[in-house]
Amino acid sequence: MTQSAEYVVIGAGLAGAATAWQLAARGHDVTILERTVPASHDGSSHGSARIFRYAYPDDFYTRAVIESKALWDELDRAGGLELITPFGAVDYGPERQPEHLARVLDGAGVEHELLSAADARSRWPQFFFDTSVLWHPGAGVIDAERSVTAMIDEAVKHGATLLTGWDVAGVEKRESGYRVSSAAGEEIDAGNVIVSAGGWLPGLLGRLGLPDGFLAGLPEITVRQEQAYHFRYRNDEPWPTFIHKSAAIQTYGLPGGRDAGFAGQKVAEYNGGKFIPSAVAQTGTVDPDNRRRVVDYVQKYLPGLDPEPYAETTCLFTNTPTEDFLIDRADGLTVLSPCSGHGAKFAPLIGQWAADLATGTGDIPARFRPATARISAN
Template structure:
């Protein structure tokens, strides 16, 4: 999708993944002049927001995030209604394993009024014999699967409906500051030599952020206060439902399993691999890369072997040989908190650490609030050097 090329815009959002699309939609819906820039196309396949399968869940050991999911779900429901599309398919979720602390998670859900059950391993195995549970199990039926690509395109379409311009194939090379005052804007330069002026700039570049930070005109103190970002080329594998079984996407919950030696997650793979099986991955199991630009797209054989062995041990309802595999990007912070912070008229948005997708509409709201000065964002998402935390 592309729009007429503007010379300038009040708000320019860089990156049309889930967070960038949500921010552009929120800003445009408030009546601001918005341009959304994307180096490829929205929900590009070499980014973090492509495909049809991301877990939507409420279970967190931290009540802050559980309550934020509740807030995000209201926005998801409104987005789906406005877009006329189903964006989250309900499947429910199970959480288990020696270090997952199902009882603690159950207590958080109880405090937030979210429907759930705490089951023994035997009770869970009777309900889901396709999974070899090794501890007590938290079940919450309100969880599901987000169609990431459809969600991105829905938010981009709504942004355009509210007057935003979308420029694709626009790869940001560098940004220069126009003037020296606190209210001065920016000139963006593309890799192809194009320029675009922005009164306010929002960077939501996913795995490209670590390298892009070097080319942004940010105060040195602000840069020094940012958390360390690490990018991983994650690996995901699709396993068919065991032949002759009654298992299918309709009776598999999503899951997070924290065993002593590795953390895994799984969910119905959706159209990403022909609706034929489950998508299973080791959390943060892929190799580190300096930035998204350095990804190879190659699956690590050692990671494949670990996940195949896991499926043999714990998922008897699946054929343990993957029929499809892929890589994707996780951008992580040390605490797994997000970064939504601002210096002058430049806002950085990084819904990091593999759990940001479920918050996308809320992250867009937070980012739009911060970029416009309409409201504050939670302090945990701002760096130690940001004014809200030092005054």
């Protein structure tokens, strides 16, 4: 017997879980389909460490972080949790433009401080700063896996159904909605479908029954297999999160939390991994050239860390050319790609935007609807 739901959400990572939470909280009939389990270890939403920060060169995103934080606080209150641990953040490097970031934060009313390299080194001797430094204490670290669990719990509390081990094979447009089928031959009928499949999205796009014009208007969605490394702290100095950007390399780091046994800093090169066609092609093998670049970086810029990584992992980044999110809709099918490189902090807000778009009850920023904009222009 074919099951049915008013809304089907494909993918139980951060964005999918947030969308299901928002839809269910509004009283909608929601079924969540997850290929394995929520926040699966081969997806983009596993583990305990993602950066939460306000510093963006584009004030649109800084203001969106402020909106998102209100929803994170709501989620915390609902579950009696603290999903974002405050650590503060330092931003520096000639390409990071700390002075510009400070002006953006000033305009948005976000607490911050701009320090010289010498003053910053005095405050955080575990770093070697090569430019002025932006400090904003409201930044922190998101526990991604616990956040997914919290949002799924809220969705289920409001009546949503979670189906795990449900590997979506395709979506067929039907007269009264959509039929979603699994690789195992299961089927579920839906009035509306929201696809939040992360690194699996490129491989699914052609099997979603999307109109040709809509497909042609979507930006290129690329997938990288990224690497991250954990380096032990040499002493007990408090470590903030950081982003350092130069012409040679862009790196980021944050306390690794549970993933690293609370013993070290997670450090990675931003978009330093190899392109793969989709998540299906990931190998889980760390690129030795990438490891060498990051170790060299730690030796030069992070004297407070032992430069020999004690743990390492791979993960997935999906990106659009502009690094803007993709939240677009054709008929009753919403395509959702939050771009793993910086989407985690916006998860509750992305869920709200996606729910607004799927239900037709609210508008979302036009920059996230490139396919619709192209169709309208034609």
